[in-house]
Amino acid sequence: MHELVKRLRRFAEEREWEQFHSPKNLSMALSVEVAEIVEHFQWLTEEESRCLGDDKRAELAEEIGDVMIYLVNLSDKLGIDPLRAASEKLDKNEKKYPVGLVKGKSLKYTEY
Amino acid sequence: MHELVKRLRRFAEEREWEQFHSPKNLSMALSVEVAEIVEHFQWLTEEESRCLGDDKRAELAEEIGDVMIYLVNLSDKLGIDPLRAASEKLDKNEKKYPVGLVKGKSLKYTEY
Amino acid sequence: MHELVKRLRRFAEEREWEQFHSPKNLSMALSVEVAEIVEHFQWLTEEESRCLGDDKRAELAEEIGDVMIYLVNLSDKLGIDPLRAASEKLDKNEKKYPVGLVKGKSLKYTEY
Amino acid sequence: MHELVKRLRRFAEEREWEQFHSPKNLSMALSVEVAEIVEHFQWLTEEESRCLGDDKRAELAEEIGDVMIYLVNLSDKLGIDPLRAASEKLDKNEKKYPVGLVKGKSLKYTEY
Numbered sequence: 423m424h425e426l427v428k429r430l431r432r433f434a435e436e437r438e439w440e441q442f443h444s445p446k447n448l449s450m451a452l453s454v455e456v457a458e459i460v461e462h463f464q465w466l467t468e469e470e471s472r473c474l475g476d477d478k479r480a481e482l483a484e485e486i487g488d489v490m491i492y493l494v495n496l497s498d499k500l501g502i503d504p505l506r507a508a509s510e511k512l513d514k515n516e517k518k519y520p521v522g523l524v525k526g527k528s529l530k531y532t533e534y
Numbered sequence: 535m536h537e538l539v540k541r542l543r544r545f546a547e548e549r550e551w552e553q554f555h556s557p558k559n560l561s562m563a564l565s566v567e568v569a570e571i572v573e574h575f576q577w578l579t580e581e582e583s584r585c586l587g588d589d590k591r592a593e594l595a596e597e598i599g600d601v602m603i604y605l606v607n608l609s610d611k612l613g614i615d616p617l618r619a620a621s622e623k624l625d626k627n628e629k630k631y632p633v634g635l636v637k638g639k640s641l642k643y644t645e646y
Numbered sequence: 647m648h649e650l651v652k653r654l655r656r657f658a659e660e661r662e663w664e665q666f667h668s669p670k671n672l673s674m675a676l677s678v679e680v681a682e683i684v685e686h687f688q689w690l691t692e693e694e695s696r697c698l699g700d701d702k703r704a705e706l707a708e709e710i711g712d713v714m715i716y717l718v719n720l721s722d723k724l725g726i727d728p729l730r731a732a733s734e735k736l737d738k739n740e741k742k743y744p745v746g747l748v749k750g751k752s753l754k755y756t757e758y
Numbered sequence: 759m760h761e762l763v764k765r766l767r768r769f770a771e772e773r774e775w776e777q778f779h780s781p782k783n784l785s786m787a788l789s790v791e792v793a794e795i796v797e798h799f800q801w802l803t804e805e806e807s808r809c810l811g812d813d814k815r816a817e818l819a820e821e822i823g824d825v826m827i828y829l830v831n832l833s834d835k836l837g838i839d840p841l842r843a844a845s846e847k848l849d850k851n852e853k854k855y856p857v858g859l860v861k862g863k864s865l866k867y868t869e870y
Binding site for chain 1: 535537538542545548549550556558559562564565568569571572574575579580581583584594595596598599600601605609611612613614616617619620621622624631633636637638
């Protein structure tokens with residue numbers, strides 16, 4: 423992760439692209455890239471989405487790479503460590519959704 | 535990252551939520567969480583988005599945590615390592631946008 | 647539709663909100679509102695999404711209202727008539743996907 | 759609008775695409791099309807987004823057409839009239855944001 427942050431900084435600096443990389447713009451780019459993931463799944467059944475072929479998975483790896491790039495870039499601009507943020511959010515979720523209460527129950531009735 | 539993957543697997547297993555976590559559904563949840571980031575920036579100027587206060591940054595850390603959780607979850611389901619995917623995409627981008635060609639030029643005329 | 651456009655203009659003018667309603671910002675707000683629709687469906691099966699109760703439908707009517715508001719607002723700023731735009735796009739789609747070629751075939755193999 | 763609804767129904771029926779058009783799937787397609795609008799604006803300044811050239815506007819008319827198509831399609835499946843939904847939401851917003859209270863004040867501090 424630390425290596426990725428450093429490469430992304432150098433990548434933008436060398437190209438003088440920092441001027442375009444406001445958090446506002448990066449949040450838009452992030453949403454555009456996520457939509458490219460959603461596009462792969464929009465007409466698939468859930469079952470089909472669980473057993474993709476190698477070609478589809480290779481395409482999705484590229485889209486996931488793009489999302490990760492913008493997420494890490496945005497986080498870096500905001501001084502946030504995305505792995506720590508995920509870990510701390512998971513701490514909260516573990517308390518918010520105690521196993522005894524939600525086990526086997528559908529997420530769709532929660533605010534998760 | 536490896537630790538996060540393991541915690542996320544255990545989190546879903548303990549709650550028997552795997553049944554809801556098809557890649558299709560996870561891609562939807564990912565897009566919903568990204569929109570919560572976008573929501574913070576929609577009425578801010580770019581300049582304002584560059585100098586957020588501590589409260590806003592704390593809120594955004596939670597949203598980024600959520601996005602990271604779903605991105606890692608989806609990647610795990612697809613057998614994709616998101617850090618490697620980002621690194622490989624960056625390799626491609628470095629070739630696609632050579633410094634000499636795009637330096638100081640606006641991203642808006644590229645497909646970046 | 648014409649009535650809606652007029653009301654939206656007056657609504658923003660009276661509140662002096664035009665300054666925030668750049669097409670860039672309106673596109674962000676549009677994406678945020680669409681995500682609120684997606685949120686309703688993220689953990690539902692396709693089948694469940696086809697037979698929602700009245701409460702859910704009332705909630706979705708509000709979200710659809712929001713999306714329509716921002717879509718019409720954005721279109722107005724760009725001098726585009728959204729109904730005509732839809733009609734012209736449908737003309738194109740009818741040529742692009744001739745019945746004889748795609749009938750009964752899954753959208754998922756097309757670019758639709 | 760009524761004409762558009764009829765054409766969209768016939769379009770899907772002739773192609774036997776109703777099977778793919780669950781509200782869940784349509785909400786995903788809607789979000790994908792909205793992202794194509796956002797993509798046009800992601801690296802533009804707000805000012806630039808206010809004065810687009812004719813080519814850009816023609817491209818955006820197509821994207822707006824796509825969004826409208828899916829929004830009307832989804833609304834039809836849910837038995838919702840999108841124009842009425844917008845009108846009713848606007849009634850609410852007029853009460854929620856009284857001119858005297860929010861005039862000239864930034865949306866960014868409201869929940870609008």
